[in-house]
Amino acid sequence: MSETTLSRAVGAPAPVPGDAGAPARTTWAELGAADRIRAAYRDGRPERGVAVEALGELLTELDADRPAGVVLSACVQLATALPLLAETVPRHEALHDGLAGRAVIALAATDSGSGSDLTGAQTTVRRDGSEAEINGTKRWITNATTADWLLVLARRRAGPHFTNFDWVLVAADTPGVRVEPADTDLFTGSGVGHVHLDGVRVGSDALIGGSGRGLPLFLRHIAVERLAGGLWATAVCRRVLSATRRWLVGREPLWEREGVRLDYARALVRA
Ligand SMILES: Cc1cc2nc3c(=O)[nH]c(=O)nc-3n(C[C@H](O)[C@H](O)[C@H](O)COP(=O)(O)OP(=O)(O)OC[C@H]3O[C@@H](n4cnc5c(N)ncnc54)[C@H](O)[C@@H]3O)c2cc1C
Structure with missing residues (x-):
């Protein structure tokens, strides 16, 4: 559909x-x-x-x-x-x-290749005196095409250890940042896209949240997105159930059937 x-x-x-x-x-x-x-x-x-x-x-x-x-x-x-x-x-x-x-502001955590396996992410940040350089690709990022700022989760050293990642706050118009809209009809309006970071130079003050604290910060704050997702899902369920009831009531014989009303009541209680 x-x-x-x-x-x-x-x-x-x-x-x-x-x-x-x-x-x-x-x-x-x-x-x-x-x-x-x-x-x-x-x-x-x-x-x-x-x-x-x-x-x-x-x-x-x-x-x-x-x-x-x-x-x-x-x-x-x-x-x-x-x-x-x-x-x-x-x-x-x-x-x-x-x-x-x-x-x-876009939150760019998901990496090309590793997907939900965040500790496999390949995007790197390399400190270089008072500057840092970022290289890699972030995929399926909400707000990518409209962002003014990108919060980029990047690897500071090799290996899967929990402390190997930093957050970098990058202005979306920094040279080396290229955004490609995702090829999908779903979630239109979200600006979802892929972010290519090729030799992006930023000041070392763009590394935020403390060295090696990328993943702990991600975990704490992504948990709230899951909560928000639950609140949104509840709103969707309520809206769909209200629309369904209006539709059923508009077709009198259907709403009069006990089985239909029972199924509806079950869905309502579940929601
Ligand atoms: C519309 C949209 C918006 C998004 N917005 C953002 C965003 O704003 N920021 C961001 O960082 N990311 C975003 N994402 C990316 C999203 O977080 C990833 O799609 C998600 O983490 C899964 O990664 P993947 O698609 O590469 O799937 P994969 O990691 O390839 O997983 C594919 C399937 O395999 C399963 N799987 C993976 N590993 C295992 C395992 N070890 N054991 C069992 N099953 C496993 C997964 O559950 C999944 O069903 C967005 C994605 C979409 C579709």
Whole structure:
């Protein structure tokens, strides 16, 4: 089933065909201008973690009238990218502009080749005096085509050890960064793409969060993305069940059947 057909079947807004992430950027800017991004955190401070109820409400609102790709774009930034920046570089413009909805931040962890096996990632960061150089490819990165900043997980030395990785905060227009949109019709609006990093030179202050702390930081903050994914999934279930009930009630004989109502009730309880 295509994303458009699927969206219509479950009462979701249809994705915008052929876009490359622009609706996500617009939504992000709207949320920032209305101070909705800060409101998703305890006391409005991302370093204190997400305010679960507020985040759930925000994702429910987005799910109601924005395509899935736009919700995904916001979800990654709200749950992981901004809290990670708040913990590591609380005074950086990327965080400040991100919270205001003026900047989009991509979280580039998944590497070409190794996928979910993060400790097999090949992207490297090599310190060179007051500078550092990054080389590698990140695949399937949400917000890649629209990002102002890329949070790149990179290997500082060879081998699978847990302490072999750093985070590097890279401006998306740095020479050597090339973004290729992912060849998919799914999640349109999310700006999902592949990021090629060829001899990208940054100041050593772009290495954030402490040497060797890349994976511990990733684990702590990706856990919140899983929580946000759960909140989003709940919103999707509620929306689909409401649409299903409206559809069934509109076809009187169907809603009158005991078996149909029982199946519906079971789904409702499960959700
Ligand atoms: C729309 C979209 C958006 C994304 N956004 C981001 C993003 O913003 N940032 C980012 O860093 N990444 C992102 N990703 C990448 C995503 O995190 C990866 O797709 C995921 O980690 C899996 O990697 P892979 O696709 O290479 O699959 P693989 O690692 O190749 O795995 C393929 C299958 O094998 C299974 N498998 C793998 N290893 C094992 C094992 N040891 N034992 C048993 N089963 C195993 C997996 O569960 C999976 O079912 C995105 C992906 C998509 C599709």
